[in-house]
Amino acid sequence: MSSNDSPLSGKVAIVTGSGRGLGLAYAAELARQGAAVVINDVDAATAADAVASIEAAGGRAVAVVAPVGPTETARQLVAAAAENFGRLDILVTNAGVLRDTVLWKMSDDDFDTVINVHLRGTFTCVREAATYMRENEIAGRIICIGSPTGQRGNFGQTNYAAAKAGIVGMVRTWALELKRAGITANAVIPVAATAMTATVPYFAAAVEADEKGEPMPAFFRHDLGFGTSEDVAGLIAYLASDAAAGITGQALGVGGDRLQVWSHPDAVATGYRKGGWTFDALESGFIEEFAESLQGVGEKFPPLPEGLQRPAAGA
Template identity: 40%
Template sequence: MGLLDGRNAVITGAARGIGYEIAAVLGGEGARVVIGDVDEDAAAEAAARLTGNGTPATSLHCDVTDGDQVAARVAHCADAFGPVGVMVNSAGITRDATLRKMALDDFRAVVDVHLTGAWNGTRHAAEAMREHGRGGSIVNISSIAGKVGNFGQTNYSAAKAGLVGLPKASAKELAKAGVRVNAVQPGLIRTAMTEAMPQAAWDAKLAEIPMGRAGEPAEVAQAVLFLASDLASYITGAVVEVTGGRYM
């Protein structure tokens, strides 16, 4: 028996990276998975890999900044597998520059994808969960940057801080409907993006981690699994840091 047997999960930004790992881990615990991503081909390939590994999965193109597309993805889950029970808002982009050099469009783009996208996902998943009356779990992927701020990332840090406030406020509104809303804040996680950093930057970040190593995508996914499952049945409005103790 898996922790998510019989449940249907929608995960944004899951064509690759941490989002894909979340999809794989939830699927491994019995969830049927819908992958939403702006890269339609990559999303389809990811769904095919999951299906090949024994997880019922499907995909749909989705721009999370478009509320109608997010609503369509939630409806697609109901059509393909049944009512959504788990929603993971993981889609994100970066447009790094110092405050002095950052273009307004780059600030707005990052906030729109991360924060407006998660608001759209929370809103439409919660409405579906209210309608089917079985409750559910919504998990937002924030970042340690939302706690301490990163140089050259005023847009990203602001958006990720919003992904702490959003689930807390949503949790208060949705608790009576049996819908839990929480957030995960990853720290330095070993992905293609972080491994492309200059060695000096990697070493500086590593020196800040008491556990002395970077995290793995699966370690973020396991935290999401916990919050999505009944193991966290009395947890809502919480923020789980997956950082190896960095910035305690």
């Protein structure tokens, strides 16, 4: 396929937090499909290496070295796209940090740092990109990265869960607000081998295979929908393309061999009591009427098949 025939030929993308890991995989795939890419990382050497890897593969890229969160960084990113490549069509908000600890040990700084990078950083970057797209009449693509933690919760991740749930909520709102301009907004919920999952014994066999360049066991790829960074990147590029012009306001899960459409929150049970639901009415009728409809929290993983178990660290 020639570069002029590539699905994203002539398009320009920003990918925040793209110096390594999932973000770099997204940027590399966007470039492979023809887009010029603005790389972003807080480390200059990491960003330079990412740019070099994309250029070595025949793509075009520049870097902005700055922390995501402040409005000034968002402006730098959009300016870099416009000044180096003449336009901006695609924004992928991937930048993030973790400060995991249980609620009663989480400091103000633990909470604020994660919210600032994930939630505020997504907001400032999307605001700047959407403003540019609207002013230049570009039917752009906004792709925000969520997490299963934001969908279901996870022990020790109050800050991260709040940020990722908030991102999906903002995406739904932006899909409404940007529809007239032809700009789509979607959230991607990736499940892949990352620095975070590398420390979890449950995923050890899959991570080890990935690090060795070997195929992951089918149990992880199929049953858990857990795969490589590259398994997620295809969906990013698809949502960035003209082929996905009619897809907006969605939360799409992807990993390994699995693709999912997450539902928006909706009532799963409805009950009526004449006179309203007083304390006495709830005490006598809530469990009987709603117990089977109460929702679970957290992710529930099946037991690992024989041969895939790995001992916990330090065991």
